[in-house]
Amino acid sequence: MDEIAFNANNVFISAKDVDHMVWELKSYLFQNYHKGNVDEVLYNLSRFTRDYHPDKYDHMAADWLFVLNTMNFALWNPKNTKQWTVDELTGYQALCAAIKRAIDNDMPIWDPSYYTKLTQCNLEIIFKSDDGETSIPLIHERLRILHQVGEVLLRKYEGSFKRCIQLCENDPLILMTTIVSEFESYQDKPTYDSKEGNYYYLSYVDLYTKAQTLVSDIWFCFKGHELSFDYNPTLMESTIFADYRISQVLLHFKVLKYSKELMTKLENNEPLEYGSAEEIEIRGCSLYAVELLEEVMLQTCHDFMKNNNIKNEIGYKTLIDNFLWDYRHAHDQLLMETQPFPNIKCVYY
Structure with a gap:
C-alpha cells in the first residue's frame, strides 16, 4: 500500500496527525484495560x-x-x-x-x-x-x-x-x-x-x-x-473496509487529506468508479495509514504492555480496526454532518 500512498495525486497522509491519532488509540486501549476489556479490543472483532x-x-x-x-x-x-x-x-x-x-x-x-x-x-x-x-x-x-x-x-x-x-x-x-x-x-x-523513476506502468x-x-x-x-x-x-x-464509511474517521482525525478536486466530488455525491485512481487511492492510503498507526503504537505501547503482562500476539491492527469501527458507530451523526464518504457502487466491498 505504500506505493499507492507515495504516488497518490488525490489522497494524502499527514504524518503529524498520525501521531495525534495515536493518542486517541492509546486512550481507547487504556480505557478498555481499566474496564477489564483489553483482550476484547486486542483480539475481538467489534463488528x-x-x-x-x-x-x-x-x-x-x-x-x-x-x-x-x-x-x-x-x-x-x-x-x-x-x-x-x-x-x-x-x-x-x-x-x-x-x-x-x-x-x-x-x-x-x-x-x-x-x-x-x-x-x-x-x-x-x-x-x-x-x-x-x-x-x-x-x-x-x-x-x-x-x-x-x-x-x-x-x-x-x-x-x-x-x-x-x-x-x-x-x-x-x-x-x-x-x-x-x-x-x-x-x-x-x-x-x-x-510509477518507478520516470516510468509509468x-x-x-x-x-x-x-x-x-x-x-x-x-x-x-x-x-x-x-x-x-x-x-x-x-x-x-x-479489514477496515467491512464498512467503507470507516474512511470518514481517518478524515475526521486529519490522518487522511483529500485534494480539492476529490473533496468537491465527494461533497457533491459524485459517484467514483471502482478501479478509478481516486477510489484506489482512498483504499490504499487508508490501509497504509493503519500500517503507520501500528508502527507508532508498537514503539510507544511496548512498556505499558510489558509492565501489565498483556500479550499481543496478533498485533495492533486489530485494535485499530476495533477503534475505527467503534468510533464510527459512536459518532455516526457527527461524521455524517462533517465528513464526506465515497459514493461507490461496487460488488467487492
Whole structure:
C-alpha cells in the first residue's frame, strides 16, 4: 500500500496527525484495560455480535457467514439521501439483521440449494427495509452473485461452504486462495498506474478486502472448534473496509487529506468508479495509514504492555480496526454532518 500512498495525486497522509491519532488509540486501549476489556479490543472483532451472528456450534454457521460476507458490499446510499435500514440499523449491521430475520422466518438464506433458486422478488422480501420503500443497493447484482456462488458450492463443495473450509485443511492461506479463485465476486484486483523513476506502468492491486473479512470472521467464530485455524497477520491484518464509511474517521482525525478536486466530488455525491485512481487511492492510503498507526503504537505501547503482562500476539491492527469501527458507530451523526464518504457502487466491498 505504500506505493499507492507515495504516488497518490488525490489522497494524502499527514504524518503529524498520525501521531495525534495515536493518542486517541492509546486512550481507547487504556480505557478498555481499566474496564477489564483489553483482550476484547486486542483480539475481538467489534463488528461481530451475538445478536446477529451465528454460534460456532450452529450447523449453518459457516454458510451463514459466507452469505453475510458475500452480500457485504455497497450498503450505503449517497450522503444526505435516505439510507436502507433494518431494525433501525444501517450499513453492515442492517445486512446482519436482514439475514438473521430471514433465518428466523424459516427462509434458509444460508443454503445454496435455496438461494440459487431465489427470484428478485424473493430477495426484495429478504432485504425489505424498515420503511418498506428504500431498497438495498444493487439488488440485481446481489441476486446474480448469490446464484453464482451457490452454483459453485453445489457443484464443487457438496452444497456447503463448511465443506470448502474443511478441504482447506485448517490453513488460512489455502482458504483465502480458494475463496478468491473460486468465487468471482471476491476477485478484488483492480489495476493502478504505478510509477518507478520516470516510468509509468500498469499494475494489479490485490486488495481482496471482502475475502480478508470472511477469513477473519471464520477465524473469530470458530476458535476452539474443529474448523479453527491459527491467526495469520499477513492475510488478516486489516479489514477496515467491512464498512467503507470507516474512511470518514481517518478524515475526521486529519490522518487522511483529500485534494480539492476529490473533496468537491465527494461533497457533491459524485459517484467514483471502482478501479478509478481516486477510489484506489482512498483504499490504499487508508490501509497504509493503519500500517503507520501500528508502527507508532508498537514503539510507544511496548512498556505499558510489558509492565501489565498483556500479550499481543496478533498485533495492533486489530485494535485499530476495533477503534475505527467503534468510533464510527459512536459518532455516526457527527461524521455524517462533517465528513464526506465515497459514493461507490461496487460488488467487492
